[in-house]
Amino acid sequence: MEVLVLPTAADVARRAAEVVIEGLGAARRDEPVLGLATGSSPLGLYAELAAAVRAGRLDLTRARGFALDEYVGLPVGHPQSYREVLLREVCGPLGLDPGRLDVPDGSGRDEDELVAGAADYERRIAAAGGVDVQILGIGANGHLGFNEPGSALSSRTRVKRLSDRTRHDNARFFTGPEGVPTHCVTQGLGTVLAARRLVLVASGPAKADAVAAALEGPLSASCPASVLQWHADATAVLDEAAAARLRNRDYYDASAAGL
Template identity: 40%
Template sequence: MSGSSALFKTDGEKVMQSSKIERSGLQIDVFPTREEASAAAADEVEALLRKKDSVNLGLATGSTPLPFYRELVRRHREEGLSFAQMEGFNLDEYEGLPPEHPESYDSFMQQQLYAHIDARESHLLPGIYQNAEEACRAYEEKIVEKGGLDWQLLGIGGNGHIGFNEPGSPVDSRTRRIELDERTRRDAVKQFGTLEKVPLAALTMGIGTILEAKRIVLMAWGAGKAGILQKALQGPVTAEVPASFLQTHGNVRILIDEEASQG
């Protein structure tokens, strides 16, 4: 772990913090690198897999969790860690993308994780559907049927979104179709190539759905995330910064690298 962090302020003044910070019911751990932070998250998952006969993981996509998935795959291949009792639930999916689309989150999860481990089952929100409300209701029911989420992984968007819960999303929101914020779509251009190719909407677990997970771990890397982390973790709890609702959960761990800690 690193020695100090300048992310958080009190009464407008920067204060030096140790690498482990307790604030608003959140545990915040600062690591020198994203790989070390990801290994800490993998430690939690490994502990669950060794302790429980059935483990339900809520899983995120994008560039942030890539080192985490690499570490899980490494432990499976090199150390024999079994995922046979694990079921995964994806956080979200772009509307209109079939599973085989290279930018679908279904494709992402297969390539980064499921093709390399022995998971019991993977549950993914559909990109193609006839009725969004029915698809989302079925997903909620599946989570309940399986006993709820033991552990939920999150990233954070530049506008404070978690999953695709954009600013304005209510705390009691459930899995649903949502139109994507313009900033979110612009951030996705690097994956899709042009703004016109970025989907206009997605299905996402709701904030209420996320907050029902027994344990939540949020990861963030780089100086570009420092500002929104400060708003989400130290600012007021508000729908305008959806990640701020994590302050109300009571069992949340924030894993960041040193660059993200420098507010």
């Protein structure tokens, strides 16, 4: 795992975009597959990727995108559904065909339909040849996607209940905590680990404890993001505030400097 610490969130976005672009290029596929996170953490990264598209350094017209997760129960077209967020923040600016965007199905009428939709999502990822580069954020409680603490490290796409902490943190996107759905469909940690490259972005002091637990704590379901330690090609790009509680900072800086 590579840990890169940059001075500011803007620097994080620029460096993470380069790691993503490099990973897509290394895939050497006519139709690369990009794993897409939502929330505030990757917005700067997406803006940098959009700038690369405008500059002709990146072409995603033949790419496919797979979202990490989706809320259960939001009506079609709800502005805070992750499909709508990705259409706004990714498809338009990055030139990704909306018809090539896949999002977990949270519209099932009952648990059986939701479970069947989750299984189908796994099949669609496999049919696309797997994810080449998965973009990730991290929750303040260490969640990855919507894999809350206690999630099985080998889990696949499934229905999950959101923790009170996550619903409180996401209330800013809704009218308040009561407006945040209680359940989601999320890629599992095992699904995330199957991607060829993982790129985690984190900024700000609110993420410092979770980042330290994920990168330097034990590999544990108590901190779902700790699965990054298990991946052969994972890069965490952090600003100074998010990296503030790392014990091995000197080593990370020396490693980033190269031979």
